[in-house]
Amino acid sequence: MINIIEPRFFEEEKQAIVQILESHKITRGEWTKFFEESFAKYLGVKYAFTVCSGTVALFIALKALKVEGERVIVPAMSFMATIDAVYLAGGIPIVVDVDEYYTMDPNQLEDAVKRYNPKVVIPVHLYGQPADMQAINYLSEKYGFVVLEDAAQAHGAEFFGKKVGSLGHLSAFSFYASKNVPMGEGGVIATNDDKIAKEVKKWIDFGEHPAFNVRITEFQAAIGAIQLKHLDERNRRRREIAKRYSESINSSFIHPTEREGAYHVYHLYTLRHKERDRIISLLKENGIDARVYYSYLLSELRGAEHLPLTNAERFKKEVFSIPVHPYLTEEEVEKIIHSLKAVEVFV
Incomplete structure (x- = not known):
């Protein structure tokens, strides 16, 4: 059978795993820091926070944006995590149609924004195709909603020369085994916004604010960093x-x-x-x-x-x-x- 998806790993990943095993530092180490820095640099953003899955990345992003009781617009076509994260974060999802590229229809989006006054809009870069971020960002500026990119399927995709994941106010990525950067499980929340970054950190760093343990391991981070190189x-x-x-x-x-x-x-x-x-x-x-x-x-x-x-x-x-x-x-x-x-x- 010719597989529809086939992640592969090579000697470089194997050597990194052995090095981590021998170091006895299997979590919160140098590989995680390196992967976060590398991914942020690759996207051209200031912050990239690793979490344990793409679903959690969306959820934490929405919690940081305080969507409880607020409307959040999503496109009709996507993996179920896009809408589930809205529900889990306490938001009220509103679904709009897609265009011929299978991504959020900006024309219907404007109608929905006028009707529902959402706090957040989640365009999904489905199948690796960028959504029409020029139109969506224009509407964001016009109506004042936050743009959270669901870039789970679009590692490395670009729109007019800029990487998806750097085009909205913040973004969420997945590193599930099927993705263009596969590391088994894992996710990233990326942003250029200092205030949003601070709110995200509250949900993933234990301390003054109730938080979640959503960390990845050094093994995942090493695989992700090496896959990102290629x-x-x-x-x-x-x-x-x-x-x-x-x-x-x-x-x-x-x-x-x-x-x-x-x-x-x-x-x-x-x-x-x-x-x-x-x-x-x-x-x-x-x-x-x-x-x-x-x-x-x-x-x-x-x-x-x-x-x-x-x-x-x-x-x-x-x-x-x-x-x-x-x-x-x-x-x-x-x-x-x-x-x-x-x-x-x-x-």
Whole structure:
């Protein structure tokens, strides 16, 4: 089976793990400090706080923003953690539609902002595609809400030359095993804002304020730091594979496109087809892992209030993703392209 996601680790990671074991310093050590500093520098922000998962990163960010009893706008398409973090932090989620790039629709967002007066808006850079941060930040300045980027799937993505995660007031990342920077579990809250950074620290540093133990281990930090070193080259490989797919796949499939100014990092290469389920079955029979991300809308999961979700309702029935990870061989890429061409005969 050609896996849809395949994290890989090499001698450099192995040596780092052995070094940590021999040092007996397995938490709150130099690797954690180094990873936080490296990630902040990579994004071009002042602060990067490590936590134990992307979900916790969103949750802590929302607690720092004091959203209890406040409305928070999220897009219809994302992993469930985006809306769950809002509920867990005491916020009231409002769900809006997505645009043709599968990210938050800025036009409907403005309607929702006028109607609900949210404290926070969470654009999600879904599948590695940056949301329209120019439009969202313009609305933030106009209406005064805070922008919390959910960048869990977009390590290294850029919008007009700036890294996602540095475009809003703060951001949340995940380092789950499937991500472009995989370290098993882990997350980061990033920001340039001194006041926000101070509030975040209150929730993760024990002391005068009740806090959580959400630390990562030195093992995770070392793996993350080493993976980060290779992120750009591996993202380039993802983009090369995505380009091959887009140039080769028949027009009966709707393939992903990049919005103007975007540098898409293809955490997932997501196609659309009305015979999605049949195509997935045929691909799996041919040894190619294909999956649906996501078959639900966030509004459906928890019964959240929402605006009309015309695009998202259609997309959820058609989207499916194929392997695009950087370790695919040329033979595997060709097999995937050939298989997609072949399944069209049967659908």
